[in-house]
Amino acid sequence: MATQDKPHHLGHRERLKKRFIDAGSDALADYEILELLLMQFVPRRDVKPAAKFLIQKAGSLAKVMDLPQQTIALAPGLGDKTAFVFEVLKAFNKQAKRQAVVKKASFLNRLDLLEYLYDKMTPLKHEEFHVVYLNSKNHVLAEEMLFRGTIDSSVVYPREVIKTALEKGARSLVLVHNHPSGDPTPSQDDFHLTTEIQKLAAPMGILIEDHIIIGDGIHYSFSDQGKL
Structure with a gap:
């Protein structure tokens, strides 16, 4: 056979x-x-x-x-x-990737953070507002989504951002949100929101390290652009 x-x-x-x-x-x-x-x-x-x-x-x-x-x-x-x-x-x-970012010693090199944010937020069809909480040694305490929807001062409550930061014992924050359009250019609402959070954070001894807007393969950093 x-x-x-x-x-x-x-x-x-x-x-x-x-x-x-x-x-x-x-x-x-x-x-x-x-x-x-x-x-x-x-x-x-x-x-x-x-x-x-x-x-x-x-x-x-x-x-x-x-x-x-x-x-x-x-x-x-x-x-x-x-x-x-x-x-x-x-x-x-x-x-x-999220857990790897959260367990990193610091964000002195932000490449890992940016890679994580691109992977997480670029595919989204809606806007999300996230906060990365850091302690006094720039160690990551947590990363959380706080708000979802059109990101402006009527949706994101600056007092809630600071309240959560105090609860976690954070000494500095990285604010992050995405633009589903793919264009990370900040709007007037983005500038206004950043300023409002800064005003509330400063008296509490909390530093806003950056506000990063994620687009399609490109991002805008308030810190890099000298806007903080």
């Missing part, structure tokens, strides 16, 4: 795994790295077409996780179950 040949993609999987183990990710193309991930959830199908489909839709490997769940489900051979796994991975990645 003749032995039936294994499907060609099974041999491809084994070779791909071996290349990754022997030489690391630098030896693989972007779609091959995505293939390796998809193999863990799609055990009996050639996932190369799905990997190439997702990268083509996203524009790059780095942006695959930003794809909507519905788009991922449309990739050849994937479907809703695999798309849901991507949503879980996305949530895991976001939460892990």
Whole structure:
């Protein structure tokens, strides 16, 4: 009785795994790295077409996780179950980055903070106002969303910002919000809000380190622009 040949993609999987183990990710193309991930959830199908489909839709490997769940489900051979796994991975990645930022010793180098903020706030279709609370040694105490909606003085209550800072024992704050339009240029409301919070913070000995507005791949820093 003749032995039936294994499907060609099974041999491809084994070779791909071996290349990754022997030489690391630098030896693989972007779609091959995505293939390796998809193999863990799609055990009996050639996932190369799905990997190439997702990268083509996203524009790059780095942006695959930003794809909507519905788009991922449309990739050849994937479907809703695999798309849901991507949503879980996305949530895991976001939460892990958040915890890494909160546990950093300080924000003397703000690259980690900015990367975290871009990942968290760029995809939002609505405005959110967040505060990063720091102690006297510039160590992170917490990062929280305080308000959601159109960010102006009628929605964000400066007294609530300072009250929360005092409750946490914060000595300085980084204010953050996003502009869903993608343009981080501050509005008059943004300037007014920053000034109002500063006025309340100063008598309490609380410093406003910065107010960062996140746009689409670009941000505005009140501190960098000399507006604080």
